[in-house]
Structures are given as C-alpha cells and as structure tokens.
Amino acid sequence: MIRLNNNYRKLQTDYLFVEIAKRAREHCAAHPERSLISLGIGDVVLPLPPSVIKAFHEGVEEQAHEKTFRGYGPEQGYEFLRKAIAENDFSFPGCAISPADIFVSDGAKCDSGNFQELFSDDIRVAVPDPVYPVYVDANVMAGRAGAVKEGRYEGLIYLEGTEDNSFVPSPRDLPASGADLVYLCFPNNPTGVAASRDQLGEWVEWALRQRSLILFDAAYEAFISNPTIPKSIYEIPGAEKCAVEFRSLSKTAGFTGTRLAYTVVPETIIVDGMSLHDMWNRRHTTKFNGVSYPVQRAAAAVFSPKGQRETRRIIEYYLRNAAIIRKAMDDVGYTCWGGKNSPYIWVKTAEDSWTIFDRILNEVDVVIIPGIGFGRTGEGFIRISAFNARKKVMMATKRIIKVLG
Numbered sequence: 001m002i003r004l005n006n007n008y009r010k011l012q013t014d015y016l017f018v019e020i021a022k023r024a025r026e027h028c029a030a031h032p033e034r035s036l037i038s039l040g041i042g043d044v045v046l047p048l049p050p051s052v053i054k055a056f057h058e059g060v061e062e063q064a065h066e067k068t069f070r071g072y073g074p075e076q077g078y079e080f081l082r083k084a085i086a087e088n089d090f091s092f093p094g095c096a097i098s099p100a101d102i103f104v105s106d107g108a109k110c111d112s113g114n115f116q117e118l119f120s121d122d123i124r125v126a127v128p129d130p131v132y133p134v135y136v137d138a139n140v141m142a143g144r145a146g147a148v149k150e151g152r153y154e155g156l157i158y159l160e161g162t163e164d165n166s167f168v169p170s171p172r173d174l175p176a177s178g179a180d181l182v183y184l185c186f187p188n189n190p191t192g193v194a195a196s197r198d199q200l201g202e203w204v205e206w207a208l209r210q211r212s213l214i215l216f217d218a219a220y221e222a223f224i225s226n227p228t229i230p231k232s233i234y235e236i237p238g239a240e241k242c243a244v245e246f247r248s249l250s251k252t253a254g255f256t257g258t259r260l261a262y263t264v265v266p267e268t269i270i271v272d273g274m275s276l277h278d279m280w281n282r283r284h285t286t287k288f289n290g291v292s293y294p295v296q297r298a299a300a301a302v303f304s305p306k307g308q309r310e311t312r313r314i315i316e317y318y319l320r321n322a323a324i325i326r327k328a329m330d331d332v333g334y335t336c337w338g339g340k341n342s343p344y345i346w347v348k349t350a351e352d353s354w355t356i357f358d359r360i361l362n363e364v365d366v367v368i369i370p371g372i373g374f375g376r377t378g379e380g381f382i383r384i385s386a387f388n389a390r391k392k393v394m395m396a397t398k399r400i401i402k403v404l405g
C-alpha cells in the first residue's frame with residue numbers, strides 16, 4: 001500500500017501565503033470598484049532589457065536550424081555562461097572562484113531548497129527567523145524538523161533577528177550545542193538588512209572553526225549600493241572552504257518568469273573527506289538536465305557591458321522606489337529597516353501583523369506581507385516591497401501612511 005512522507009503534514013508556512021491571497025481576493029470581490037495595489041509579493045514588474053531580449057531571440061533562432069540546433073547541453077551550464085558569471089561576479093581581488101565552481105540552474109529557490117539533500121538527517125540545522133520559508137520547509141520535508149511546538153519546529157535552531165541585533169544574528173546567538181548547517185541571506189528577505197564585512201567575517205570564522213557549512217543566499221546582492229558591504233560571502237577570506245553561495249537573475253535582471261540562477265560550490269570544500277562540489281555535481285547531473293539554451297544566451301547577455309548598464313538601470317529604478325517608501329516611513333516616525341541596499345522595507349508597527357495587514361487592506365486597498373508570515377519574530381512587523389511601477393508605489397505609500405501615520 002502506498003504511503004505518504006508524513007513530514008509534509010508538518011508544513012505550516014504555506015497557509016500564511018494562501019491566507020494573504022484569500023483575504024486579498026475576498027476584499028476585491030467585496031469592493032470591485034476600488035483599485036488594489038500590491039506591495040506584497042516579491043516579484044518584478046519591469047521587462048527584460050533590450051540586449052537580453054536580443055540574445056534570447058537569437059538563441060531561439062538558432063534552435064530553428066539544423067546547423068545551429070542544440071539538444072541537451074552540459075547540466076552545469078554552458079561554458080560561455082559560467083565564464084561570463086565568474087568574470088563579472090567573482091573577479092574581485094583575491095577571489096578564488098572559477099567557472100568550474102559554478103552550477104547554472106533554473107532557480108535559487110530549488111537550489112537553496114535542494115542543497116540540504118547532501119547532508120545527514122541528524123545534522124543540526126540553524127535557520128534565521130524571520131526567514132525565507134524555503135530553507136525551513138525543505139528541512140521539514142526531509143524529516144529534520146521534529147515536532148511542532150508553538151509554531152516552531154523542535155528539531156531546528158532559530159537564529160532570531162531582532163531590533164537588538166538589527167536583524168543580523170551572529171554565531172553568538174547559537175545555542176551552546178552549536179550548529180552544523182546555517183542558512184544566511186543578505187541583503188535579507190524579508191528585513192532588507194545587509195550584513196557588514198565584520199558580521200560575515202564572524203560567521204566564516206565560526207564555520208571554519210566548527211567545521212560547519214554556511215549556505216549563503218545572495219539573491220539580492222545587486223541591490224547593494226554601499227561599497228563597504230560585501231556582495232559575496234567569498235569576499236571574506238576562508239569562505240571558499242566553508243560556504244556555498246546561491247545567486248539568481250530573478251531580482252537582479254528580471255528573470256523571475258524566464259528562470260536562471262546559479263550556485264557556487266567551491267572545489268575547496270571538503271565534508272567528511274568528500275568534495276562537496278563533486279557531490280553537488282552528482283546530484284545536479286542526476287536530477288537536473290540543464291537550463292534552456294536560449295535562456296542561457298539571454299543570461300549571458302546580462303553580463304555583457306551593455307547588459308550590465310541596462311540591468312543597473314532596472315535595479316536603480318527599484319532602489320528609487322524603495323527609497324520613496326523608506327523616506328515616507330521615516331518621515332512619519334516609523335522605525336524601519338532595509339530599503340537602502342534592498343528592495344524590501346521592514347516596518348515596526350504598533351499592532352500585530354495580521355491586524356495591520358487587514359487594516360491596510362480594508363482601509364486603503366494595499367497588500368503588504370504580515371511579518372508573522374516569515375516566522376515568530378516577525379510578529380509586530382510588516383514587509384513592504386518596492387517591486388512595482390513608480391506611480392503605484394507612490395500611491396500605495398501615501399495610502400499606507402494614512403493608516404500608519
């Protein structure tokens with residue numbers, strides 16, 4: 001008789017995002033005359049830039065002719081793309097990352113969710129709270145989470161982001177028993193906070209000492225505009241021995257619907273006497289057959305000088321949106337984080353997350369995300385996203401101020 005993976009019954013976060021969609025839908029049905037603006041979900045709105053579209057078209061055209069047609073490509077991604085990535089993202093002084101360390105994939109969501117497969121069931125896993133839910137749920141599905149108690153999994157370690165640590169937990173926040181695997185995400189989703197060189201340095205030093213591993217999600221690195229903030233964990237010496245980095249063109253270049261990401265697994269990481277790179281290669285080549293050729297052509301164009309200029313303008317557009325939201329919140333005296341090296345603004349509110357969510361939805365027709373959706377420490381906060389058209393962002397910001405102000 002067929003039976004289920006009962007770990008799936010323990011999943012919780014799904015309900016919250018389903019709940020947001022449900023409340024928004026009911027609100028629209030009840031008030032069809034009002035115009036709803038969403039500063040909720042983290043999805044981009046601007047189209048792919050011209051040089052990317054041109055390369056994408058060329059890639060499609062090549063597939064139309066026998067001479068240029070391509071079937072299966074290398075699972076790890078075409079050399080032209082891996083080289084372009086390494087040259088653009090990993091060419092800072094002292095950087096040890098080479099094209100061979102890079103695995104091209106169709107998403108940082110899948111990679112950050114799948115990577116835990118390489119480790120034993122009984123490792124101690126630490127996740128941030130508030131958190132991008134994928135890290136938690138992937139470990140729940142894999143059976144590492146244990147029982148649920150007061151909205152938390154007993155088998156996971158929660159690294160709390162609070163006002164006291166400005167939402168950047170440090171290794172000192174870990175229990176005395178330590179951790180084997182730590183998920184970090186900077187600039188952070190949902191708080192919008194970026195970690196300094198010293199803060200990342202502490203994590204790398206800790207991981208090297210404990211022989212633990214850091215899974216570093218850099219999906220928002222392109223939003224870093226302060227030159228003193230590291231964009232990559234590999235800017236910290238030693239990270240090439242203890243950290244895997246996830247990157248994505250989703251938020252960087254508008255690829256949420258086109259799909260291209262990459263994961264860096266340096267050949268220098270050894271776990272239990274095995275090369276982590278070789279293990280991920282085994283996993284990747286077994287369960288994945290590569291990203292579509294035209295998409296890889298489009299992605300390579302992102303790294304051309306023209307593509308870089310064009311994507312930079314897109315990022316600046318969203319950063320300007322974020323600055324508008326952030327300034328409005330600052331002006332009414334709200335305490336907030338992010339919005340500077342990030343498209344997200346994390347706002348402290350006087351009411352609980354769902355009450356303020358309902359008020360903003362019902363009173364002024366704007367959708368935001370209640371902080372509790374990202375974990376227990378998110379209670380009392382909301383996340384506002386800068387991913388929308390300028391006019392809508394300005395309108396929605398004015399509306400939110402009416403409720404908060």
Ligand SMILES: *Cc1c(COP(=O)(O)O)cnc(C)c1O
Nearest residue numbers: 107108109132189219248250261
């Ligand atoms: C959006 C996002 C990603 C990107 O996921 P893709 O699957 O590449 O679209 C990864 N991590 C975080 C934290 C994100 O918010």
